[in-house]
Each structure stands twice: as structure tokens, then as C-alpha cells.
Amino acid sequence: MDGVIRVYIIEDDFVFRKKTHDIVESLPLSDDYFSLEVIAVENFDSFFSTLNKLVILDNDIFLVDIDLQSYYSGIELAKEIRQKNKNCFILFLTNLEDKALEIINQDINAKSYIIKGTSLDTSIFESLFHSIKMEIIKRIQNKDNYISFKKFGEIIFIKYEDILYITSVSGMRGTLAVHTINSEQIVEGSISKLRKEITTPYLYTGLKSYIINLNQLQSLNRSIGLIIFNGGYELEVGLSIIDKLNKVL
Known part of the structure; x- marks a missing residue:
């Protein structure tokens, strides 16, 4: 096994968080090379305050609600994550399509943006996570790095x-x-x-x-x-x- 892919779900809507958790766990990411660990974050303020102690690896994936209803916004949280690791994957969850430009101007370098809508499209998650997995494999096959x-x-x-x-x-x-x-x-x-x-x-x-x-x-x-x-x-x-x-x- 080549390593662990950790997926952090940072979403304040319980129902959406649960659905996202279930979809991610059902994705074909675990195999002979990788294991999958899905972490649903519920206490956002505590997570932010202890972020400096969290070891963030290149394979880690963060699903972050842009409009997080907490003391810190999803954008602020993502900026802190990116400062700790420039290679991890950040995917934003949002109800508003026009949020993308605001995030681009923050130099967060998000992998993608998932529009919540009224339902979740499993195929979108499958496509995004397959792309991420291929990128991880490409990274680790580069013996020079x-x-x-x-x-x-x-x-x-x-x-x-x-x-x-x-x-x-x-x-x-x-x-x-x-x-x-x-x-x-x-x-x-x-x-x-x-x-x-x-x-x-x-x-x-x-x-x-x-x-x-x-x-x-x-x-x-x-x-x-x-x-x-x-x-x-x-x-x-x-x-x-x-x-x-x-x-x-």
C-alpha cells in the first residue's frame, strides 16, 4: 500500500455533510495502493484553532464549505490550509457560482468548485477524485522528487x-x-x-x-x-x- 488519502469534510449543513461523507466513502479510491480515511469535521472553530498542529500531507483532500457559518469563513480556513501545505487538494463547496473569482484572488489554488444545488451529483465527485488520484500517482512515480x-x-x-x-x-x-x-x-x-x-x-x-x-x-x-x-x-x-x-x- 502506497499511502493514505485523507479527506476532510468541512461543511456546516449536517444533511449535506452526511451525504458528502457517504458519497466519498463509496468512491473507488481504496485499492492495493491506497487506503481512504474520511474525516467529517463538526467543531470548526476548534479545528481552525488547532490547525497549526495538524500535519497536512500532499495527498490530503479538503472539502471546504465557502459560506461556513462559524467565526472563520471557509475562505479563511482554506488560506490557512494552503499556507501549511502548497500541494494538498482543496475543493470548495458552494451554493453560489460567482464565488470562484473571489477565491482565485486569494491565491488559494483550489482544485475545483462543487455547486451544492438541491442534490449531489455523484458523477462529479467520481470525476474529481479520479483526477486527484491520478495526480497523486503521477507525483509518487517521479523518483526524482x-x-x-x-x-x-x-x-x-x-x-x-x-x-x-x-x-x-x-x-x-x-x-x-x-x-x-x-x-x-x-x-x-x-x-x-x-x-x-x-x-x-x-x-x-x-x-x-x-x-x-x-x-x-x-x-x-x-x-x-x-x-x-x-x-x-x-x-x-x-x-x-x-x-x-x-x-x-
């Missing part, structure tokens, strides 16, 4: 450019921690094997216990042995590692 890892019986794909660093997990043989701009993933593997697999020039493989993304480095502090990555992420290391990194930069 993604690396695969085994994780608890599944295979996950991580973009090379999103990696901050990879390190061996102390006390757990054959286990790695992959730290990215969005999350930390515990996966199977070893640094020695990865060195042979990785050919991406900006991923530095010359260290014993780490693989470092040179493009994500913000600064190196030799006096305290600290690597600071873009976004403020920090990693404490020995002085010899700092010196090696300085030589290759």
Missing part, C-alpha cells in the same frame, strides 16, 4: 525537498526518524543503505548518523553545536559535524 520508506507495513512517500534531516533512532536497530518541514516520521531503514540510494545533490550523506538537507539550512552555530533549519527547527550536534557541513557549503 520522492523517496519511499516502509512504515508499519505501509509504504509512505516523502518529497526530498521537504526533508530537513534523517537520523538513526537510538536503541532501535533498523529504524530512522525522518524530520520534514511538516512532520516527523518513524520508518524502517538505515543511514548506510540510504547513502547508496540517495543521489539528490543537496542531501548531504557524508555523516555517520545523519543525512542533512543543505537547502534547508538556515545557520550553523559552532560555539554551541547547533544546526538551525528553515522555519526555526533546531538540531544539536557535535562540533565535528558542524565543521564537515561548513566545508561542503
Whole structure:
């Protein structure tokens, strides 16, 4: 299995939310390559306030009601989602066809707009989600952009450019921690094997216990042995590692 497709339904009309949930669950998305997880969000204010802690992956799909009846509008929520992940899929639900121009001007880059109307057209969902699934498959088949890892019986794909660093997990043989701009993933593997697999020039493989993304480095502090990555992420290391990194930069 290549991964999970998570679908978040953010819609304040209970009946419409339930119908949308049922339609999405009936779509032929789950197979030998993907599993489907449908999440119907009911507490919108709570979801928005904890959005900064949510790990949003490239495969995630958000169905967002534009006219959300909460403290935050659907457009505001979508803007926050897009800021967290530029590659996830956002589909807007709306009763008004003229909302599209307003959203385009917000640089949200929505995949599509679904007009609610009086009933739901299953064929529209089928077409949209098939298109999304094909795009996901195309992404992960591009070996120049993604690396695969085994994780608890599944295979996950991580973009090379999103990696901050990879390190061996102390006390757990054959286990790695992959730290990215969005999350930390515990996966199977070893640094020695990865060195042979990785050919991406900006991923530095010359260290014993780490693989470092040179493009994500913000600064190196030799006096305290600290690597600071873009976004403020920090990693404490020995002085010899700092010196090696300085030589290759």
C-alpha cells in the first residue's frame, strides 16, 4: 500500500455533510495502493484553532464549505490550509457560482468548485477524485522528487525537498526518524543503505548518523553545536559535524 488519502469534510449543513461523507466513502479510491480515511469535521472553530498542529500531507483532500457559518469563513480556513501545505487538494463547496473569482484572488489554488444545488451529483465527485488520484500517482512515480520508506507495513512517500534531516533512532536497530518541514516520521531503514540510494545533490550523506538537507539550512552555530533549519527547527550536534557541513557549503 502506497499511502493514505485523507479527506476532510468541512461543511456546516449536517444533511449535506452526511451525504458528502457517504458519497466519498463509496468512491473507488481504496485499492492495493491506497487506503481512504474520511474525516467529517463538526467543531470548526476548534479545528481552525488547532490547525497549526495538524500535519497536512500532499495527498490530503479538503472539502471546504465557502459560506461556513462559524467565526472563520471557509475562505479563511482554506488560506490557512494552503499556507501549511502548497500541494494538498482543496475543493470548495458552494451554493453560489460567482464565488470562484473571489477565491482565485486569494491565491488559494483550489482544485475545483462543487455547486451544492438541491442534490449531489455523484458523477462529479467520481470525476474529481479520479483526477486527484491520478495526480497523486503521477507525483509518487517521479523518483526524482520522492523517496519511499516502509512504515508499519505501509509504504509512505516523502518529497526530498521537504526533508530537513534523517537520523538513526537510538536503541532501535533498523529504524530512522525522518524530520520534514511538516512532520516527523518513524520508518524502517538505515543511514548506510540510504547513502547508496540517495543521489539528490543537496542531501548531504557524508555523516555517520545523519543525512542533512543543505537547502534547508538556515545557520550553523559552532560555539554551541547547533544546526538551525528553515522555519526555526533546531538540531544539536557535535562540533565535528558542524565543521564537515561548513566545508561542503
